Amino acid sequence: MSQNGSGASKVGVFIDGENIRRNGGYRMQYDVLRDFACRDGALAQRLNTYLAYDQRRAENDVQYMRRELNFQMSVRDHGYKVTQKIVRWYQDESGDWRSKANADLDLAVDMLLQSENLDRVLLATGDGDFVRVINALQSRGVRVEVVACENVSRDLRREADMFLSAYLIPGLIPFADATGDTAWGDVGSRVRGICHFHKSGYGFLRYLSCVSDQLWQTDSRDPNSPYETVFFNDSDLPSGLDPNVLPSREHVFEFDIAAPRSDGEAHQAANITLVHRL
Numbered sequence: 001m002s003q004n005g006s007g008a009s010k011v012g013v014f015i016d017g018e019n020i021r022r023n024g025g026y027r028m029q030y031d032v033l034r035d036f037a038c039r040d041g042a043l044a045q046r047l048n049t050y051l052a053y054d055q056r057r058a059e060n061d062v063q064y065m066r067r068e069l070n071f072q073m074s075v076r077d078h079g080y081k082v083t084q085k086i087v088r089w090y091q092d093e094s095g096d097w098r099s100k101a102n103a104d105l106d107l108a109v110d111m112l113l114q115s116e117n118l119d120r121v122l123l124a125t126g127d128g129d130f131v132r133v134i135n136a137l138q139s140r141g142v143r144v145e146v147v148a149c150e151n152v153s154r155d156l157r158r159e160a161d162m163f164l165s166a167y168l169i170p171g172l173i174p175f176a177d178a179t180g181d182t183a184w185g186d187v188g189s190r191v192r193g194i195c196h197f198h199k200s201g202y203g204f205l206r207y208l209s210c211v212s213d214q215l216w217q218t219d220s221r222d223p224n225s226p227y228e229t230v231f232f233n234d235s236d237l238p239s240g241l242d243p244n245v246l247p248s249r250e251h252v253f254e255f256d257i258a259a260p261r262s263d264g265e266a267h268q269a270a271n272i273t274l275v276h277r278l
Contacts, residue, residue, distance in 0.1 A: 009119040012046035013037045014111050015080075016103065016125035023126055024149035024276065025166055025173060031078045032172045033147070037122040040213035046114050047080040050103035054087040083110075108133045115142045122146075124166070128153025134160060149173065150276050157278075162215070167192045167252050167275055168208050175254070185209040185228065185257070187267065192254045192275060196229070198246035204229045205253060205269050230257055231266040238274050250278045 020028055038044050058065035072082045085103045115137050126148035134144045146160035157163040166172050170184040182189040193207030212226040220227045234243045252275040258268040
């Protein structure tokens, strides 16, 4: 319920586009992120993304220009306002040319100003420089959720009201080698999850089977939980991974869901790979 009593909650999405693209989210689906932000029937009051654009390169590289402008148009098609930050080039003390296109200040100011009309903010970035902004919004009574891929600040994760790896949201980061039409969560599909339980020789991986407003209900045995679990043996783990580090929220795994070996048993995890460590 909206804090102002007007019905649906008002949510704002703010995407640090360059941080996400540099850290594993180059193929992030903006429409999926919007749906995730509005998962409880919230109204997408503000949708903002901040993208770098190298004007100097565009003047000499037509393919780059077309690719970047087409990408910006596709983002706008999903209802986002695109703030374009022009890349600035400068020479350092050694005479080498460096580029810079930092949108942190623009994003932070927009979040602070627009939060007056928002109940919840979803911030897509791994940059710890936003911790103070998060604290300021929370002081105003705004809930702040953070979604990011790799190289995520621990302070950012700690201060957010909720942090969720972008890899764990169904469909948000497409699989690089996806084949077939099996839906996420079905037997034969490939999903991503974390190890939430481990004993000597075996464990269970938990994955988000669907997007719901019950994300806090992580016990897959609860009928309202959007999470499911699959069984694995230590021998199924990626080569070189020490099972002693498990269970862990830091390790994100990718795996196939296989049918139970016999009736009454849990589904199995097959072809397990380590996506990354947070």
